[in-house]
Structure formats: structure tokens, C-alpha cells
Amino acid sequence: xxxxxxxxxxxxxxxxxxxxxxxxxxxxxxxxxxxxxxxxxxxxxxxxxxxxxxxxxxxxxxxxxxxxxxxxxxxxxxxxxxxxxxxxxxxxxxxxxxxxxxxxxxxxxxxxxxxxxxxxxxxxxxxxxxxxxxxxxxxxxxxxxxxxxxxx
Amino acid sequence: xxxxxxxxxxxxxxxxxxxxxxxxxxxxxxxxxxxxxxxxxxxxxxxxxxxxxxxxxxxxxxxxxxxxxxxxxxxxxxxxxxxxxxxxxxxxxxxxxxxxxxxxxxxxxxxxxxxxxxxxxxxxxxxxxxxxxxxxxxxxxxxxxxxxxxxxxxxxxxxxxxxxxxxxxxxxxxxxxxxxxxxxxxxxxxxxxxxxxxxxxxxxxxxxxxxxxxxxxxxxxxxxxxxxxxxxxxxxxxxxxxxxxxxxxxxxxxxxxxxxxxxxxxxxxxxxxxxxxxxxxxxxxxxxxxxxxxxxxxxxxxxxxxxxxxxxxxxxxxxxxxxxxxxxxxxxxxxxxxxxxxxxxxxxxxxxxxxxxxxxxxxxxxxxxxxxxxxxxxxxxxxxxxxx
Numbered sequence: 001x002x003x004x005x006x007x008x009x010x011x012x013x014x015x016x017x018x019x020x021x022x023x024x025x026x027x028x029x030x031x032x033x034x035x036x037x038x039x040x041x042x043x044x045x046x047x048x049x050x051x052x053x054x055x056x057x058x059x060x061x062x063x064x065x066x067x068x069x070x071x072x073x074x075x076x077x078x079x080x081x082x083x084x085x086x087x088x089x090x091x092x093x094x095x096x097x098x099x100x101x102x103x104x105x106x107x108x109x110x111x112x113x114x115x116x117x118x119x120x121x122x123x124x125x126x127x128x129x130x131x132x133x134x135x136x137x138x139x140x141x142x143x144x145x146x147x148x149x150x151x152x
Numbered sequence: 153x154x155x156x157x158x159x160x161x162x163x164x165x166x167x168x169x170x171x172x173x174x175x176x177x178x179x180x181x182x183x184x185x186x187x188x189x190x191x192x193x194x195x196x197x198x199x200x201x202x203x204x205x206x207x208x209x210x211x212x213x214x215x216x217x218x219x220x221x222x223x224x225x226x227x228x229x230x231x232x233x234x235x236x237x238x239x240x241x242x243x244x245x246x247x248x249x250x251x252x253x254x255x256x257x258x259x260x261x262x263x264x265x266x267x268x269x270x271x272x273x274x275x276x277x278x279x280x281x282x283x284x285x286x287x288x289x290x291x292x293x294x295x296x297x298x299x300x301x302x303x304x305x306x307x308x309x310x311x312x313x314x315x316x317x318x319x320x321x322x323x324x325x326x327x328x329x330x331x332x333x334x335x336x337x338x339x340x341x342x343x344x345x346x347x348x349x350x351x352x353x354x355x356x357x358x359x360x361x362x363x364x365x366x367x368x369x370x371x372x373x374x375x376x377x378x379x380x381x382x383x384x385x386x387x388x389x390x391x392x393x394x395x396x397x398x399x400x401x402x403x404x405x406x407x408x409x410x411x412x413x414x415x416x417x418x419x420x421x422x423x424x425x426x427x428x429x430x431x432x433x434x435x436x437x438x439x440x441x442x443x444x445x446x447x448x449x450x451x452x453x454x455x456x457x458x459x460x461x462x463x464x465x466x467x468x469x470x471x472x473x474x475x476x477x478x479x480x481x482x483x484x485x486x487x488x489x490x491x492x493x494x495x496x497x498x499x500x501x502x503x504x505x506x507x508x509x510x511x512x513x514x515x516x517x518x519x520x521x522x523x524x525x526x527x528x529x530x531x532x533x534x535x536x537x538x539x540x
Contacts, residue, residue: 020340022322023305027270061324061471064270064306080232081461082383082447118308118465119232120271123383123447124390133273 007032008043017048022058026065034074035066063117071106071113073151076130079116083126091127092116094141098148111152155434156397158406161369161377163357164350164393165243172250173289175360179254180295187258187359188214194358194366195375200226200311200348201418201443202518206355209345212335213259216343221261223252223297224339224346228269228316230308231419232465233445236379237349238272239391244353245279249286249299251352254359255345256297264299265339267316270306308469312517313338313346315471326473327517350379350444371397374436378444384416385409385450397438401430403446411450414533419445420462421522424455426533455534456492462526463488470519477520480511484527491538498539501531 001009011028015021022044029040036044036059045052059065077083077092092103095114099107106113122128125137129144136147179187192207213221225248229237241248252264266283268275279301287298302320304310310319314328317339338344347355354376358366370376374396383389386407394403404412415425417433417440425433425440433439449458467481487504490496508524515521531538 019322020320023319024303027303027305058322058324061326062305062307064304080465081458082233084457084461085384085453117271117306118469119230119234121229121235121238121269123233123235123381123445126383130271133276135274 004040012047035070075114076117078120078128080119082123086126088127090141094144155399158402159395161393172246176253179359184258190363193363199350213343213345220342222339222344223255223261223264225266228311233419233447234381236381236444245282247353251356266301269304309471326471373438380444382446384448386448396436400433413451414449416447418442424529455537459530474516476511476514
């Protein structure tokens with residue numbers, strides 16, 4: 001049994017074999033493997049007795065459930081107007097400069113992916129950055145490198 | 153209509169009063185009908201933005217015959233400019249839980265679920281700890297009700313109640329046709345009360361301080377106070393609880409930076425109020441209803457950029473299920489770009505305004521219907537900024 005098969009099996013055991021488990025199972029896979037590989041989606045479909053197309057169709061609806069390869073750490077920067085007004089582009093530039101990749105791309109070593117996100121709910125403390133589940137409000141361009149280093 | 157004077161209130165975050173669990177005990181001493189009557193009489197309307205009378209919603213759910221009923225707390229706060237639900241869940245989570253428990257008692261439910269947006273996953277750990285303790289206290293006082301959290305996965309549309317149910321059922325978050333309404337067939341097809349985080353806290357406060365005290369605040373259409381999320385060009389960004397019914401001029405006097413050009417009331421799906429309308433615009437259901445998002449813009453900001461940002465947001469977050477919304481948001485975005493670059497004449501803006509009217513009538517849910525709000529209020533009031 002591959003690691004992915006094992007992981008899917010564990011998650012389905014934990015959440016139960018019914019449709020309502022689909023999102024928690026997919027979230028669990030993304031947490032461990034950072035994205036939903038074809039193998040994972042096919043395993044989930046098999047385990048929950050759904051079609052693989054249905055699993056893919058559901059996953060592709062949600063911006064946190066990736067169906068393409070992503071880095072181990074996902075960096076999200078809020079791009080909504082109030083964070084824009086507080087200079088989110090400086091943060092994006094600082095990260096792009098440090099990691100030598102552009103928005104939407106993943107570093108060669110697979111450690112980081114940079115993304116922009118819609119309102120993250122910190123408008124009074126913009127610009128805001130999420131790294132995985134950790135939040136960094138009022139983040140400064142000078143501090144960004146230091147923060148990212150802590151995930152290496 | 154006369155507006156109320158600017159007044160700060162401290163109901164939500166005040167922690168000096170009694171313990172939230174004691175409020176549940178107090179509710180348990182009342183009859184279920186008395187609890188519902190108190191909430192109806194308070195005039196409390198949903199704080200998520202739509203403003204449905206909360207007590208009436210509870211009454212409908214209570215009247216349904218079913219072994220299984222759900223109480224759901226909608227914590228899928230995603231409206232640009234809104235962050236109050238996160239603060240409430242962070243600072244006074246027990247008050248939210250007590251509101252859910254009171255609702256559960258009133259309608260006869262055993263299961264409560266908080267649907268927390270994926271962007272707030274950092275709240276999961278502390279919130280789960282609070283919930284464990286609270287669930288324990290509930291069983292001690294003899295209320296058969298337990299709360300758990302379901303996590304979202306980054307979709308604004310899942311804040312729409314029926315899309316939220318779909319998401320919880322493991323499907324794409326596409327809104328359902330209504331009726332049937334959630335109180336009849338909601339999560340898993342069972343009667344469900346779904347309330348916003350802030351609404352639930354107010355129900356608990358109403359039981360605590362009594363209907364009489366609560367109705368002293370606000371106006372006949374907009375009872376009580378409301379938590380506002382203030383952001384943008386303001387020296388006082390943050391969470392502020394204010395009495396409802398104030399006008400935008402008083403709001404700007406308190407929160408503006410002295411050069412306020414416009415206030416976006418209600419986020420991307422709300423209305424843009426220009427300086428000339430500050431005085432006559434009431435914040436509340438008789439004027440502009442709001443989920444609490446107040447974005448302040450000063451005269452250095454381009455309203456074209458603001459509108460462009462909102463449209464980009466809607467275009468990305470439209471679930472794509474119905475054509476008016478899916479295609480409409482794309483065309484509006486293309487349209488204002490074409491006018492700005494001179495590819496289309498300024499008259500084209502009027503065609504776009506007609507398109508938003510169509511979207512308002514033909515879109516299936518609130519997302520597509522409300523694009524017209526920000527679009528028409530910005531284009532009408534700042535037309536020259538759209539063109540030049």
C-alpha cells in the first residue's frame with residue numbers, strides 16, 4: 001500500500017464512509033501532502049463510493065483544495081482593496097525576490113508556493129499574510145524573509 | 153427620517169456581567185415559547201447582512217416536526233472589509249456558544265455546528281478547547297446539546313446559507329433554490345437554524361439583559377447595536393460596537409481622517425456613499441443595511457480601482473452555477489476596463505448599469521444580485537473617475 005493509499009484509508013476510517021466526509025478527508029490529504037494528487041482523488045472516490053470526476057469536481061471548487069502540485073508551505077497574501085491600500089504589493093515583491101519565483105509558482109525545492117487570496121479578514125491590520133494556517137497581520141516587507149526562514 | 157445620535161455600546165465584548173453558561177441556565181428556566189417571544193419582541197434581525205428577523209426564524213424551526221434539527225453558526229465571514237466575527241470568536245467565544253445553546257433549547261435541537269472559514273483555521277485549536285469545556289457544562293446543567301466545528305475550504309459563496317449546507321454535505325458550494333427554506337429543509341435536509349456569529353451573541357445578550365433593555369437601543373426598523381469592522385483610510389481601524397440608526401456623517405466625523413471622500417457600507421456587496429450623501433444616509437435597515445463592513449476612502453483613492461477590485465473579487469468568487477452572475481461579473485469587469493482605456497465610449501456605462509439590473513433580477517443568490525449595489529453606487533456617484 002502506498003503512503004497516499006494509507007493516508008486516505010486512515011482519514012476515511014476517521015470520518016466515516018459517507019458523502020459528508022468528502023471535504024474533511026480532502027482537507028486531511030492536503031494537510032499531509034499539500035495537494036490532491038490524481039492517486040489521492042481516485043483513492044478517495046473508491047473509498048467513499050463516488051466517481052473520481054465527482055471528487056475532482058468538488059475539489060476544484062474550493063480555493064484551499066489544490067488539484068495541482070503545491071509546495072510544502074503555502075504563502076497567501078491578501079489582495080483585497082484595504083490590504084492593497086496598505087501596500088501588499090511590497091510584501092509580494094519581497095517574497096518573490098527572496099524565493100526567486102512569481103505569484104502562483106512553487107520553488108524548485110518544493111518548500112514554498114506563493115498565492116494571492118481574497119479578503120482574509122484582517123482589513124484593520126493590513127497587509128496580512130497567511131503561511132499555512134499561521135497568520136501574520138501588519139506584516140512588514142523587511143520581516144518577511146525572517147518569517148519564511150522559520151519554515152525552512 | 154431622523155437618524156440616531158452617534159453612540160458607542162458595549163454589549164458584545166463586555167465580560168463583567170454573568171457567565172455565558174448562566175445565561176443558558178436562565179433561558180432553561182423560561183419556556184421555549186417565552187425564549188422565542190423574547191427574541192421576536194427584541195426586534196433582532198440577522199447581523200450577517202440580510203437582516204431576517206431572528207426570532208421568527210427560530211419560531212419556524214420550532215414548529216417543524218423532526219427528530220433531528222440543527223443549529224448552525226455561520227462563521228464563513230468573507231465579505232471584504234469584515235473581520236468582526238473573527239474577533240468575536242477570538243475574544244468572547246463562550247457568548248456565541250451560549251447563543252447556540254439557547255437556540256437549541258428553543259427549537260429542540262441536539263446538534264450544533266460552527267462552520268468556520270478555512271482562513272480562520274488558526275482559531276480551531278483554542279475554539280475546540282473552549283467548546284469541549286462548554287459542552288461539558290451543558291451536560292451538567294442538563295441540556296442535551298453538543299457543538300462541533302466544520303472547517304471551510306476557501307470559498308466566499310459558502311457564506312450563503314444553502315451553499316454552506318452543500319459544502320457541509322461534501323459538495324460544491326453552490327446555492328440551492330429557495331424554498332424550501334433552511335428552517336424546513338436545511339443541513340442534511342433537516343430543519344436548521346443558521347445564524348451569523350454576531351446574531352447568536354445578541355440572542356444571548358437579549359436573554360441576559362431582557363428585551364426591554366435591548367429595544368431601548370436603535371430604531372424601530374433596526375433594533376439594538378451592531379459591531380462594525382472599520383478599515384481603510386481611518387486612524388481608528390478596528391472593531392467598534394455602535395447603536396444602529398446613526399448617519400454616515402456622524403460615522404465619518406468619528407472615524408474619518410478629515411479627507412474622507414466615500415464610505416463603502418456593507419463591503420463589496422454593499423453601497424458606496426459619496427461625501428454629498430453622508431448626512432442623509434442612515435446606517436441600518438431603513439437606510440443601508442450592513443453586515444458591518446465599513447471601508448473608508450479618502451480623496452487620494454481612485455474609485456475606479458476600488459470598483460475594479462470588487463469586480464475582480466466577484467468574478468473569482470461567483471460559483472458559476474447561474475449565467476447572469478457568472479457571465480455578468482466578467483462582462484462588468486471587461487466593460488469598465490474598456491471604458492477606461494477609451495475602447496468604448498462613456499455611454500457604455502449605462503449599458504453596464506442595465507446589465508446589473510438584469511443580474512439583480514435573474515441571479516439565483518445574493519452574490520449575483522448584490523453586485524448591482526456597489527457597481528451602480530460607484531458608477532453613478534463617481535462617473536468621471538470611471539472615464540478619465
